[in-house]
Amino acid sequence: MREKRRSLLVVALLALVCALALAACGDDDDDDGATQTNGATQAQQFDTIEAGVLTVGSDIPYEPFEFGREPDYEGFDIDMVNAIAERLGLEVKIVKTPFDTIFRNLAQGRFDMVASATTITEERKRTVDFSDPYFNADQSVVVPADSDIQSVADLEGEVIGAQLGTTGAEYAQNEIDAADVRTYDVVDDAFQALQAGQIVAAIIDFPVAKRAEVETGDVKVVETIQTDEQYGFAFAKESTALRDAVNRALAEIKQDGTYEEIFRKWFEADPPAEILQSGSGG
Amino acid sequence: MDVFFEQYFDISLMRENFGIVLEGFWETVQLALISAAIALVWGLVLALIRQLPGKGTAPARWLAIAYIDAFRGIPLLLVVLIISGSFPFLDFLPEWLRAPTWFGKPDIFWYGVLAIALTYGAYYAEVYRAGIEAVPHGQREAARSLGMSHAAEMRHVIVPQAVRKVIPPMLNDFIALMKDTSLVQVIGVVEVVKVGREIQADTFNSSALTLGAILFLVVTIPLARIVDRQINRQQLRLQRAAP
Amino acid sequence: MTAPASGEARAPMVRLEGVHKRFGSLHVLRGIDMEVERGSVVCVIGPSGSGKSTLLRCVNLLERADGGRIWLEGQDITHARREQLRFVHQRVGMVFQQFNLFPHKSVLENVTLAPVTVLKRPREEAARRAEELLTRVGLADKIHEYPERLSGGQQQRVAIARALAMDPHVMLFDEVTSALDPELVKEVLDVMRRLARDGMTMIVVTHEMGFAREVADHVAFIDGGVIVEQGPPEEVFENPREERTKRFLGLVLEH
Numbered sequence: 001m002r003e004k005r006r007s008l009l010v011v012a013l014l015a016l017v018c019a020l021a022l023a024a025c026g027d028d029d030d031d032d033g034a035t036q037t038n039g040a041t042q043a044q045q046f047d048t049i050e051a052g053v054l055t056v057g058s059d060i061p062y063e064p065f066e067f068g069r070e071p072d073y074e075g076f077d078i079d080m081v082n083a084i085a086e087r088l089g090l091e092v093k094i095v096k097t098p099f100d101t102i103f104r105n106l107a108q109g110r111f112d113m114v115a116s117a118t119t120i121t122e123e124r125k126r127t128v129d130f131s132d133p134y135f136n137a138d139q140s141v142v143v144p145a146d147s148d149i150q151s152v153a154d155l156e157g158e159v160i161g162a163q164l165g166t167t168g169a170e171y172a173q174n175e176i177d178a179a180d181v182r183t184y185d186v187v188d189d190a191f192q193a194l195q196a197g198q199i200v201a202a203i204i205d206f207p208v209a210k211r212a213e214v215e216t217g218d219v220k221v222v223e224t225i226q227t228d229e230q231y232g233f234a235f236a237k238e239s240t241a242l243r244d245a246v247n248r249a250l251a252e253i254k255q256d257g258t259y260e261e262i263f264r265k266w267f268e269a270d271p272p273a274e275i276l277q278s279g280s281g282g
Numbered sequence: 283m284d285v286f287f288e289q290y291f292d293i294s295l296m297r298e299n300f301g302i303v304l305e306g307f308w309e310t311v312q313l314a315l316i317s318a319a320i321a322l323v324w325g326l327v328l329a330l331i332r333q334l335p336g337k338g339t340a341p342a343r344w345l346a347i348a349y350i351d352a353f354r355g356i357p358l359l360l361v362v363l364i365i366s367g368s369f370p371f372l373d374f375l376p377e378w379l380r381a382p383t384w385f386g387k388p389d390i391f392w393y394g395v396l397a398i399a400l401t402y403g404a405y406y407a408e409v410y411r412a413g414i415e416a417v418p419h420g421q422r423e424a425a426r427s428l429g430m431s432h433a434a435e436m437r438h439v440i441v442p443q444a445v446r447k448v449i450p451p452m453l454n455d456f457i458a459l460m461k462d463t464s465l466v467q468v469i470g471v472v473e474v475v476k477v478g479r480e481i482q483a484d485t486f487n488s489s490a491l492t493l494g495a496i497l498f499l500v501v502t503i504p505l506a507r508i509v510d511r512q513i514n515r516q517q518l519r520l521q522r523a524a525p
Numbered sequence: 526m527t528a529p530a531s532g533e534a535r536a537p538m539v540r541l542e543g544v545h546k547r548f549g550s551l552h553v554l555r556g557i558d559m560e561v562e563r564g565s566v567v568c569v570i571g572p573s574g575s576g577k578s579t580l581l582r583c584v585n586l587l588e589r590a591d592g593g594r595i596w597l598e599g600q601d602i603t604h605a606r607r608e609q610l611r612f613v614h615q616r617v618g619m620v621f622q623q624f625n626l627f628p629h630k631s632v633l634e635n636v637t638l639a640p641v642t643v644l645k646r647p648r649e650e651a652a653r654r655a656e657e658l659l660t661r662v663g664l665a666d667k668i669h670e671y672p673e674r675l676s677g678g679q680q681q682r683v684a685i686a687r688a689l690a691m692d693p694h695v696m697l698f699d700e701v702t703s704a705l706d707p708e709l710v711k712e713v714l715d716v717m718r719r720l721a722r723d724g725m726t727m728i729v730v731t732h733e734m735g736f737a738r739e740v741a742d743h744v745a746f747i748d749g750g751v752i753v754e755q756g757p758p759e760e761v762f763e764n765p766r767e768e769r770t771k772r773f774l775g776l777v778l779e780h
């Protein structure tokens with residue numbers, strides 16, 4: 001009887017080892033056939049984690065910037081990343097990642113770049129590098145559609161929410177005299193808490209809040225908090241070559257009308273001149 | 283390797299944030315104690331229902347078994363999410379039950395307590411059952427031949443002995459419960475792990491998480507030693523017992 | 526359930542007629558006929574596995590007979606439920622081979638628990654009676670001790686006092702000295718002797734032939750689930766009629 005049990009154990013261990021080996025082998029398949037497009041205007045002088053692929057970390061969903069289901073993610077950031085990668089002669093791989101640890105993961109080399117409606121801040125610049133700005137954003141106060149709240153001033157002494165690790169959370173915690181600021185792992189949880197009445201308002205990037213208002217009608221944006229934030233793509237500190245290449249591609253996109261096309265697709269408006277002109281910074 | 287120590291063992295950061303992390307840990311402790319107290323009572327009720335004699339009580343027994351199976355079979359996280367997601371919309375409940383803010387604790391705290399108590403009540407019910415079944419059969423026979431009713435037998439003879447037997451597994455389950463309280467962070471309760479994550483998001487450093495872990499160990503390690511000592515004492519007593 | 530009719534006052538205390546008991550495929554009791562007169566001591570002897578304990582446990586309904594009938598004080602209790610079952614437990618006391626004292630209660634509490642919870646006696650009254658009984662069995666000085674501190678013989682005596690506290694009319698003894706060290710047997714048997722002398726109706730399953738010879742009014746030898754032979758001790762022990770009885774006694778008495 002003991003012999004039978006031991007041989008079962010051996011078989012189980014062998015199966016486990018085989019499974020692990022197969023899984024490891026599986027990853028290599030992505031390598032074959034990643035052709036270098038001749039659309040690349042300069043030779044590749046940067047390294048990516050996987051040759052020929054731009055691995056991008058993003059907190060999905062964050063509509064309208066990145067949302068949808070694998071492998072058909074869509075959104076403003078997605079379209080931007082695809083446009084940039086094409087000009088760099090790279091394929092794109094999106095890695096879904098929680099926002100609160102996204103910079104750390106980037107610094108640890110899990111992805112080449114972060115495209116996640118990420119605001120450029122001095123604090124974050126200590127850990128990662130940013131591309132030139134590619135979007136102007138503000139924060140907003142979003143409340144349930146039937147709420148009486150009209151502005152930030154009405155939030156004094158109330159329970160409000162934001163997404164963990166965002167500038168919205170920072171604003172809520174530092175600038176608003178709320179009774180409690182609840183942070184949520186995913187922005188959708190904040191919307192849900194709003195619906196359930198657990199928070200009276202959420203501080204969320206304006207474009208995302210507006211999108212939710214338009215799509216669902218369950219919430220409304222009652223005030224835009226002007227913070228003059230700008231989004232940038234983030235890179236690990238050592239990836240200067242990649243960042244420079246991305247900046248060049250970004251500049252192209254802004255000049256040749258691609259940016260305008262993408263912007264109009266998602267926001268049904270003209271992009272602000274300021275963004276089109278901002279460049280070669282960082 | 284240096285990066286690892288910097289990320290997780292930044293002493294000055296730990297010192298700076300010690301107060302807030304401790305506050306978060308206090309939240310953890312409150313969650314654990316309140317939930318455990320309720321689960322201990324609820325678990326006993328379930329176990330006693332399972333022991334009801336007679337054919338007429340069979341539906342009650344089946345319900346108890348179904349409940350125990352269900353709550354032992356679903357992840358606690360799911361229970362937390364379902365409760366907090368559904369309660370605000372249960373119109374038939376009065377406001378003070380639907381969104382309780384008792385003792386100054388917000389509704390999400392009480393949803394967490396409910397989820398943990400309902401789930402761990404099932405685990406405790408099984409522990410009680412093991413204890414009850416471990417009481418020697420002769421005890422029941424003695425009680426019965428003295429004319430004691432089922433209820434009296436349970437109350438005076440079986441349960442007191444059962445409870446004494448199951449203190450080690452009870453304590454073990456309490457340690458598990460205390461660790462599981464961290465799950466309620468997903469509905470917004472700021473317990474020690476969430477505090478660590480918020481500090482991590484602000485500072486890009488994970489040392490507050492390490493501090494949280496240390497605080498846990500300060501409680502769980504002594505508890506584990508107490509469990510060991512109880513088990514040893516029971517072993518000795520068994521060896522010394524009369525025929 | 527009603528007051529006994531005048532005829533029943535002379536009925537035997539306990540009567541078994543054609544009692545059968547099976548455990549799965551094991552047919553343990555194969556038709557037991559036995560009568561126990563009021564105030565008499567009946568000793569049941571026999572080899573292991575003969576069904577002695579099962580017989581005893583059928584009398585107080587710890588086991589339910591599969592066939593035949595059982596009477597207690599003239600009432601048919603074979604299928605007793607609820608109230609009638611309570612009546613049986615209150616009239617019949619039992620002492621077990623393994624004592625089965627409540628380990629988490631003191632000696633005094635062991636003896637008062639049932640009178641207080643079942644008979645609803647006030648605590649002081651129950652305590653007084655308990656002390657009386659414990660004095661009778663020679664354990665007055667141990668009333669606040671816990672069972673684990675007592676010797677086997679002392680525990681068994683407490684068990685007897687505990688059963689007596691319910692004022693039973695019949696006492697059942699299931700091999701109560703078999704688990705005791707030899708030097709502790711006598712103290713228990715002494716208590717049982719006194720009980721018999723005071724007129725208690727007793728059914729005693731035992732291996733103690735000396736005790737049976739001395740104290741019993743009636744001896745039943747059981748083997749293979751039937752009573753092979755029964756009668757006054759002088760007959761059964763001195764002049765057994767059946768071959769099986771002779772063999773059993775030969776085996777048992779010769780050491």
